[in-house]
Amino acid sequence: MTQDNAFISIRHVNKFFGSFQAIKNVSMDIGHGEFFSLLGPSGCGKTTLLRMLAGFEAVSSGEIYIDGQPMSGVAPHHRPVNMVFQNYAIFPHLNVRDNIAYGLRKLKLSRSNRNEMVDEMLELIKLPEYGDRKATQLSGGQRQRIALARALILKPKVLLLDEPLGALDKKLREQMQLELRALQRTVGITFVFVTHDQEEALTLSDRIAVMSEGRDLQVDTPTRLYENPVNSEVASFIGTMNFFDGVVTSIKGDTVVIKVDGLGEVSAPAGKVSLLAGDSVSVAIRPEKFSLTDEKPDDVQYCVKGHLDNAAYLGERSHYYVRVEGVSQPVAVSAQNRNRTGEAEDRKRPVWLGWDSAAVVVLKDD
Amino acid sequence: MKSDTYIKRSNRPLQFYAVLFLIVLYVPVLFLPLFSFNDSIYVSFPLKGFTFQWYLELLDREPVWASLMNSIKVAVTTSIIATGFGIFAAKAITRYRLPGRGPVVGFIMLPLVVPGIILGVALLVLISQLGIRLSLYTVTAGHVIVCLPFAIATLIPRFEGFDKSVEEASADLGENAWWTFWRVTFPIVFPGILASLLLTFTVSFDEFIMAFFLSGTDATLPIYIWGQLRFPQAFPSILAMASIILVVSFILVFLGQWINRDAQSESLESTKNT
Numbered sequence: 001m002t003q004d005n006a007f008i009s010i011r012h013v014n015k016f017f018g019s020f021q022a023i024k025n026v027s028m029d030i031g032h033g034e035f036f037s038l039l040g041p042s043g044c045g046k047t048t049l050l051r052m053l054a055g056f057e058a059v060s061s062g063e064i065y066i067d068g069q070p071m072s073g074v075a076p077h078h079r080p081v082n083m084v085f086q087n088y089a090i091f092p093h094l095n096v097r098d099n100i101a102y103g104l105r106k107l108k109l110s111r112s113n114r115n116e117m118v119d120e121m122l123e124l125i126k127l128p129e130y131g132d133r134k135a136t137q138l139s140g141g142q143r144q145r146i147a148l149a150r151a152l153i154l155k156p157k158v159l160l161l162d163e164p165l166g167a168l169d170k171k172l173r174e175q176m177q178l179e180l181r182a183l184q185r186t187v188g189i190t191f192v193f194v195t196h197d198q199e200e201a202l203t204l205s206d207r208i209a210v211m212s213e214g215r216d217l218q219v220d221t222p223t224r225l226y227e228n229p230v231n232s233e234v235a236s237f238i239g240t241m242n243f244f245d246g247v248v249t250s251i252k253g254d255t256v257v258i259k260v261d262g263l264g265e266v267s268a269p270a271g272k273v274s275l276l277a278g279d280s281v282s283v284a285i286r287p288e289k290f291s292l293t294d295e296k297p298d299d300v301q302y303c304v305k306g307h308l309d310n311a312a313y314l315g316e317r318s319h320y321y322v323r324v325e326g327v328s329q330p331v332a333v334s335a336q337n338r339n340r341t342g343e344a345e346d347r348k349r350p351v352w353l354g355w356d357s358a359a360v361v362v363l364k365d366d
Numbered sequence: 367m368k369s370d371t372y373i374k375r376s377n378r379p380l381q382f383y384a385v386l387f388l389i390v391l392y393v394p395v396l397f398l399p400l401f402s403f404n405d406s407i408y409v410s411f412p413l414k415g416f417t418f419q420w421y422l423e424l425l426d427r428e429p430v431w432a433s434l435m436n437s438i439k440v441a442v443t444t445s446i447i448a449t450g451f452g453i454f455a456a457k458a459i460t461r462y463r464l465p466g467r468g469p470v471v472g473f474i475m476l477p478l479v480v481p482g483i484i485l486g487v488a489l490l491v492l493i494s495q496l497g498i499r500l501s502l503y504t505v506t507a508g509h510v511i512v513c514l515p516f517a518i519a520t521l522i523p524r525f526e527g528f529d530k531s532v533e534e535a536s537a538d539l540g541e542n543a544w545w546t547f548w549r550v551t552f553p554i555v556f557p558g559i560l561a562s563l564l565l566t567f568t569v570s571f572d573e574f575i576m577a578f579f580l581s582g583t584d585a586t587l588p589i590y591i592w593g594q595l596r597f598p599q600a601f602p603s604i605l606a607m608a609s610i611i612l613v614v615s616f617i618l619v620f621l622g623q624w625i626n627r628d629a630q631s632e633s634l635e636s637t638k639n640t
Contacts, residue, residue: 054534055537056534056538075537076534076537076538077537077541077542082539083534083538085535086531087529087531089529089532089534090532091532091535091536091550092528092532092554093550093554102536102541103539103540105541105545105549106541150535150539151538154539154540
């Protein structure tokens with residue numbers, strides 16, 4: 001994505017609260033109609049960044065452009081964005097209809113026109129019968145939908161969502177995720193979604209910005225974030241990752257050969273990292289990229305002998321922890337229980353770990 | 367203890383204390399209505415007989431009604447001004463990053479603990495220095511100062527009790543600060559405003575010391591009553607008047623508390639907007 005066709009452009013934005021720097025020189029571009037997530041642990045600055053897009057916090061330096069317009073000094077009520085708040089912020093003194101119609105006052109619509117728009121929204125959020133209910137009598141999921149409808153009725157160019165599913169229980173949450181994604185496709189506007197739940201971000205987003213301590217670590221598609229993290233922080237934040245220490249021995253084109261502690265000489269795709277022979281690197285392999293066998297495997301490029309340390313049965317898959325000589329942490333392995341029978345398994349047996357060179361991610365940390 | 371939990375078990379001494387407390391608090395006050403129906407101009411036992419005479423007598427006494435009207439005028443004006451200022455103060459205190467918020471609130475609440483006589487003398491000195499003639503206006507000014515802490519103390523929990531993100535939501539949905547106040551903040555804090563109006567009205571209506579120092583020729587009701595205490599034959603009808611005021615005050619304060627009863631409830635589920 002280049003800066004020219006970006007719909008939202010965040011340029012070198014810093015934010016200070018007193019002496020505390022909440023946002024550190026963040027730049028990113030968000031495309032038109034994109035479902036874009038800001039992902040990170042609590043306190044990473046993702047909500048601050050969202051509130052700066054909405055206009056509730058001013059940028060300390062840098063600039064935010066929405067649809068080509070600089071947003072500095074533009075009040076929240078003049079911005080082409082609407083927000084769904086974490087706690088929904090439903091107006092407690094209004095009924096559902098009046099909540100949804102709240103932003104329509106300025107449009108000076110006729111009563112019938114207004115009612116029509118509200119009815120349309122109630123239909124969209126699948127609460128057509130609830131118009132006259134008091135908003136405070138509704139459940140969390142229903143309030144969440146009203147908050148959505150209230151924002152969407154104004155046809156904003158961007159919808160900002162601040163952990164809107166955080167307060168819902170797991171089942172409802174998963175259902176709302178699907179509905180949210182479907183809704184975004186229906187209305188076709190840009191969604192900027194804040195979450196600390198990596199699974200949620202992976203499920204919903206076109207692209208994700210991973211943030212930590214006020215910095216944007218990587219902005220990428222879910223697949224690339226998972227398969228090609230740029231550093232160990234991203235790698236360990238998204239999913240589980242095994243890290244090994246190694247030293248680069250040689251580089252041939254796109255392939256790099258690394259001497260990895262405990263695993264021996266391993267070749268790997270070089271990726272975007274610029275490497276020289278002799279560099280110390282981190283080698284990362286996802287738990288599901290390993291194969292786990294009792295006999296030495298012959299269908300993998302590399303294998304190493306280890307000792308099963310622990311195993312956890314999780315229904316459709318199992319997690320194993322394998323001790324390998326020369327590796328400090330037990331290696332996590334995730335395996336499908338495809339051929340599993342009801343037989344108990346020996347959780348302390350010698351095993352073989354196998355992997356292919358394509359599974360290896362080389363990371364160079366500063 | 368039976369099935370009672372430790373914290374909720376009944377406690378005889380405490381019950382006894384509570385009853386004693388209420389007796390000491392209210393029995394002296396209840397002598398007023400009691401003697402207001404007594405068929406004698408002397409306030410002493412034994413009671414002579416039951417009569418409405420003193421209440422009827424009130425109707426014929428012009429100055430009573432004049433001073434009552436003065437008090438109502440002052441109290442209505444005071445309650446509106448004090449509540450108006452109170453709304454701004456409560457909003458500022460609860461909503462904005464105010465440097466020295468603690469001391470500011472402390473100073474606003476100070477009139478509650480400064481002896482009325484000191485405040486009264488101070489204001490009298492100030493007003494005479496400024497060359498302003500004493501009148502119901504000066505009484506009202508004094509009452510506003512006395513009533514402001516009550517207004518703010520009633521309003522702050524209301525402002526604190528609701529989630530400020532609803533105001534942000536209003537801004538986000540395109541309303542400026544003015545419209546956000548009228549469409550969101552005001553309806554939500556409205557019960558608090560009503561409670562504040564009732565409470566400050568009552569405080570102003572009953573107030574004596576400020577009125578004593580700051581009133582000119584027009585007396586408020588408490589001042590008039592004070593003046594009538596010299597005349598024994600007037601005393602029973604004063605008792606009748608006092609009884610009426612007692613009942614009305616009680617009703618107003620109770621109403622105020624009842625309207626504002628859910629100010630600090632954990633959720634806004636029960637918020638009333640009418």
